Amino acid sequence: MTTESTVTTSATTVDEAVRCTGLTYRFGAQVAVNELDLAIGPGEMFGLLGPNGAGKTTTIRMLTTLLKPAAGSISVFGTDVAAHPMRVRRVLGYVPQALSADANLTGQENVELFARLFDVPRKVRKARVAGALEAMGLTEAATRLAGTYSGGMIRRLELAQALINAPRLLVLDEPTVGLDPIARGVVWEYIARLRASHGMTVLMTTHYMDEADANCDRVSLMHRGKIRATGSPAGLKGTLGDGATLDDVFRHYTGDALGGTPEEGGIRDVRRARRTARRLG
Amino acid sequence: MTYAAPGAPPADLASTAGPLGVADGPLAYLARLASRVIALCWVELRKIRHDRTELYTRAIQPALWLIIYGEVFTHVRAIPTPKGIPYLAFLAPGILAQSALFIAIFYGIQIIWERDAGVLTKLMVTPTPRAALITGKAFASGVRSLIQGVAVVIIAALLGVSLTANPLKLLAAAIILMLGSAFFACLSMTIAGLAVSRDRLMGIGQAITMPLFFSSSALYPASIMPGWLQVISAVNPLTYEVEALRGLLIGVPATLWLDTLVLTGSTVAGITAASLLLNRLASR
Ligand SMILES: Nc1ncnc2c1ncn2[C@@H]1O[C@H](COP(=O)(O)OP(=O)(O)OP(=O)(O)O)[C@@H](O)[C@H]1O
Ligand SMILES: [Mg+2]
Numbered sequence: 237m238t239t240e241s242t243v244t245t246s247a248t249t250v251d252e253a254v255r256c257t258g259l260t261y262r263f264g265a266q267v268a269v270n271e272l273d274l275a276i277g278p279g280e281m282f283g284l285l286g287p288n289g290a291g292k293t294t295t296i297r298m299l300t301t302l303l304k305p306a307a308g309s310i311s312v313f314g315t316d317v318a319a320h321p322m323r324v325r326r327v328l329g330y331v332p333q334a335l336s337a338d339a340n341l342t343g344q345e346n347v348e349l350f351a352r353l354f355d356v357p358r359k360v361r362k363a364r365v366a367g368a369l370e371a372m373g374l375t376e377a378a379t380r381l382a383g384t385y386s387g388g389m390i391r392r393l394e395l396a397q398a399l400i401n402a403p404r405l406l407v408l409d410e411p412t413v414g415l416d417p418i419a420r421g422v423v424w425e426y427i428a429r430l431r432a433s434h435g436m437t438v439l440m441t442t443h444y445m446d447e448a449d450a451n452c453d454r455v456s457l458m459h460r461g462k463i464r465a466t467g468s469p470a471g472l473k474g475t476l477g478d479g480a481t482l483d484d485v486f487r488h489y490t491g492d493a494l495g496g497t498p499e500e501g502g503i504r505d506v507r508r509a510r511r512t513a514r515r516l517g
Numbered sequence: 518m519t520y521a522a523p524g525a526p527p528a529d530l531a532s533t534a535g536p537l538g539v540a541d542g543p544l545a546y547l548a549r550l551a552s553r554v555i556a557l558c559w560v561e562l563r564k565i566r567h568d569r570t571e572l573y574t575r576a577i578q579p580a581l582w583l584i585i586y587g588e589v590f591t592h593v594r595a596i597p598t599p600k601g602i603p604y605l606a607f608l609a610p611g612i613l614a615q616s617a618l619f620i621a622i623f624y625g626i627q628i629i630w631e632r633d634a635g636v637l638t639k640l641m642v643t644p645t646p647r648a649a650l651i652t653g654k655a656f657a658s659g660v661r662s663l664i665q666g667v668a669v670v671i672i673a674a675l676l677g678v679s680l681t682a683n684p685l686k687l688l689a690a691a692i693i694l695m696l697g698s699a700f701f702a703c704l705s706m707t708i709a710g711l712a713v714s715r716d717r718l719m720g721i722g723q724a725i726t727m728p729l730f731f732s733s734s735a736l737y738p739a740s741i742m743p744g745w746l747q748v749i750s751a752v753n754p755l756t757y758e759v760e761a762l763r764g765l766l767i768g769v770p771a772t773l774w775l776d777t778l779v780l781t782g783s784t785v786a787g788i789t790a791a792s793l794l795l796n797r798l799a800s801r
Contacts, residue, residue: 300642303800322644330642336635340564352556353643355549381567397639 253437258308270461286458329403339383354401368396388419408440457489557653609673610762611735617662625705658702659695697758703787710794
């Protein structure tokens with residue numbers, strides 16, 4: 237069953253936020269992303285869903301200029317990523333999958349570093365940093381070393397970092413993993429506010445189908461490096477019949493992964509996450 | 518656990534519409550390079566402020582070299598020194614360079630830590646040229662070496678080494694120390710880019726630090742080295758760093774222009790090599 241039809245509505249507009257064409261990446265002989273096509277409209281909140289090892293992070297790393305595609309191309313707001321990585325980086329906000337903040341700097345310094353790296357003018361820098369920290373509820377902890385933060389605090393700190401340059405495209409790789417339900421709510425609430433006030437485009441991945449259902453305008457189901465289906469959560473649920481949940485949609489398109497062999501990516505990522513936790517703790 | 522409700526987004530946080538900006542000219546590139554180097558040196562200063570104990574613990578080793586090794590060899594007079602200066606005075610610039618070397622070599626391990634912790638990845642998604650990231654880290658190591666160097670110089674002075682008081686020569690010595698440190702940080706980051714994994718780098722780092730040190734003129738003049746070691750010493754940038762520091766701080770004859778040229782050239786080469794390997798490091 238092919239369900240690429242929903243993409244066409246936004247694909248026709250010139251002003252696309254993201255467009256991936258024939259995107260491919262290999263780790264050695266293993267194809268992590270396989271001729272992937274994807275289009276995200278400006279202002280959209282787009283979810284990339286799929287089982288462990290589907291290739292979500294690899295896709296995001298290509299989009300964020302970290303990996304060079306083996307084949308295919310990506311454009312961000314009409315600018316080719318391979319040709320002009322620096323222009324694309326200027327409008328990106330990125331929160332990677334693993335918790336990552338410099339444990340030897342305070343929360344405030346972590347954010348200020350990014351303000352400097354994004355050329356936030358010196359005159360507004362202090363106020364901007366304080367504003368971002370306040371928005372993420374980190375004002376009181378701002379002068380503490382990030383090494384003393386809890387997982388949820390680090391995630392919010394990372395969002396403050398990612399938002400300091402007023403990104404036009406915010407890329408979030410499992411932003412709420414490891415957060416308690418209240419912290420998750422805080423993160424989504426803040427992102428929703430930003431979208432409402434600034435019309436930011438968001439590309440996110442998550443393993444929480446309820447979050448995707450509640451927050452995404454459209455989602456893609458990705459499996460083994462390919463997109464299996466794209467559409468609004470409601471539309472995708474509708475194709476499976478009454479009372480279907482996004483969980484059912486996920487199972488429907490990627491179900492053959494569940495009984496299969498464990499994916500290497502999972503182990504790697506868990507190891508990496510543990511290492512991070514150790515370093516931060 | 519309680520959370521504060523998210524505040525309102527900062528008012529001036531406004532996404533600009535329209536196509537992405539135009540490419541930078543060479544001047545804008547240089548300005549950005551400078552601003553990134555300043556930002557990363559600023560980070561280093563903040564880190565040093567947060568953890569000052571490292572500054573003290575790292576002063577122990579050079580102090581031991583000067584106090585024990587230096588005093589003993591001053592008394593036995595086994596090593597000929599230029600113009601017959603006391604051996605301790607000959608040794609002090611060598612130990613100064615050594616302490617900067619040990620600091621700089623650590624930056625390769627640090628960049629792998631940062632890669633593993635995801636911090637490097639995030640830096641690489643900011644509009645920071647790869648070369649600016651490496652240059653920034655290289656000079657951050659220079660900043661740390663300089664602060665550590667002050668401690669070494671104070672210890673040497675307390676032990677009775679007579680050092681120059683000429684502010685211009687001190688400034689020049691500071692620049693040499695920075696350049697030397699920047700080069701060895703780049704060497705270490707280059708090796709990190711080749712080794713890719715932390716465990717492998719640890720071994721390599723240790724395997725090159727001591728040979729670099731012993732094959733330089735830090736402990737003894739090249740004239741008493743066996744011929745083969747003289748050849749190695751002549752291509753070891755640490756030798757040029759030590760010679761320049763000796764000339765500036767102690768006043769023994771030195772060819773400063775050559776030393777500066779070699780150190781600058783090596784640093785540029787090191788920045789280039791490490792920058793080219795940065796993507797490889799980040800894509801693992
Ligand atoms: N650094 C790497 N070296 C080798 N293989 C890798 C590497 N990173 C990812 N892979 C492989 O590429 C495939 C896609 O991995 P990727 O991390 O993109 O998946 P993902 O969809 O993000 O999974 P998860 O939900 O677990 O984060 C996996 O099979 C994984 O084993
Ligand atoms: Mg992933």
